[in-house]
Amino acid sequence: METWDAIRARRNVRQYSDRPIAPEDLDRIVEAGRRSPSSMNTQPWDFVLVTGRQQLVELAKVWQYGRHVAGSAATVAVVVPDSEDPGTRESIEYDIGQATTSMMIAAADLGIGSGHSAVRDQDLARTVLGHPSDRRCAVLIAFGYPADRPLVPIKRPKRRPFEEVVHRDTW
Ligand SMILES: Cc1cc2nc3c(=O)[nH]c(=O)nc-3n(C[C@H](O)[C@H](O)[C@H](O)COP(=O)(O)O)c2cc1C
Numbered sequence: 001m002e003t004w005d006a007i008r009a010r011r012n013v014r015q016y017s018d019r020p021i022a023p024e025d026l027d028r029i030v031e032a033g034r035r036s037p038s039s040m041n042t043q044p045w046d047f048v049l050v051t052g053r054q055q056l057v058e059l060a061k062v063w064q065y066g067r068h069v070a071g072s073a074a075t076v077a078v079v080v081p082d083s084e085d086p087g088t089r090e091s092i093e094y095d096i097g098q099a100t101t102s103m104m105i106a107a108a109d110l111g112i113g114s115g116h117s118a119v120r121d122q123d124l125a126r127t128v129l130g131h132p133s134d135r136r137c138a139v140l141i142a143f144g145y146p147a148d149r150p151l152v153p154i155k156r157p158k159r160r161p162f163e164e165v166v167h168r169d170t171w
Contacts, residue, residue, distance in 0.1 A: 006109040008153035013113025014068035016144025021073045025110050026051075029143065030076060032106035038095035045099055048077040048129050048137075058128045059140060066117030072142035076103060077129050082136040096138050103141060113146040 001009065030047045038044060050056055051074045059077070060070035069075050078100065080092050104114040117140040119125050125137040159165075 001109045001111070003105075003109070005153050006105050008157075009151040010104050010108040010114070011151070011154060012115045013144070013146045013148075013151075014115045014142075015147040016068075016071050016073055016113065016142070017147045019073070019145045021112060021143060021145075025112065026074055026143070028110070029103050029106050029112070032102040033076070033078075033099040036095070036099040036102045038098070039091045042091075042095070044080050044092045044095055046079045046131070046135070048079060048131065050075045050077060050129070055128055059125070060117075061121065062125045062128075062137070062140070063118045063120045066119075066140060066142075068115050069117055069140055069142045071144070072115075073144035075140050075142045077125070077140050078138045079129065079131045079135045080138045082134055092138070100139060100141055107143055108151055111145065111151055112143055113151060115142045116140070117142065 026049060030049060033045065033047055034043075050059060056072060056075055057070045059075060060067050078096050080096060081088075083089050083092065100116070107114045119137045119140060122136055125131075126133075129137060131137065
């Protein structure tokens with residue numbers, strides 16, 4: 001897919017077909033995250049790539065709106081340092097937002113859907129993922145081929161109008 005098509009085709013996919021994702025495609029997706037920019041190149045992320053069904057089913061319980069994780073072909077858990085400092089936390093959130101989007105666009109480029117899940121139950125996430133106590137799981141990104149229809153560029157996305165969002169020269 002062309003980059004512009006991948007950007008326009010990405011949408012939150014929460015129902016996945018049984019088709020597995022090829023290992024090299026999964027590696028490409030997390031590589032897109034690894035290559036993302038970050039504040040002072042700190043790269044505050046680690047990615048735990050989960051493909052085991054039982055692990056996915058358990059991970060899906062960390063947040064009530066994360067049920068789609070259970071049926072994903074793979075889910076990337078984004079793990080970051082658990083800082084108390086508001087500035088550091090804010091910077092990390094921005095960085096992982098970028099890494100998340102890169103992975104989702106890389107997936108869309110391959111025709112693979114993706115869906116975020118927040119992480120409420122950190123204890124459960126740690127039990128499943130096994131990350132150290134000075135880290136937290138910031139977000140889960142579920143991946144899989146869409147069960148409903150293939151990804152194609154969306155003509156009219158559900159977004160605020162262009163002219164309302166974009167300000168030229170001044171507000
Ligand atoms: C920071 C963030 C957290 C999100 N958390 C969830 C979530 O916990 N569960 C979920 O189903 N969708 C989640 N979403 C997906 C959004 O609801 C979705 O991206 C938005 O409605 C726009 O739809 P689209 O991605 O199809 O364009 C999250 C998105 C972002 C950016």
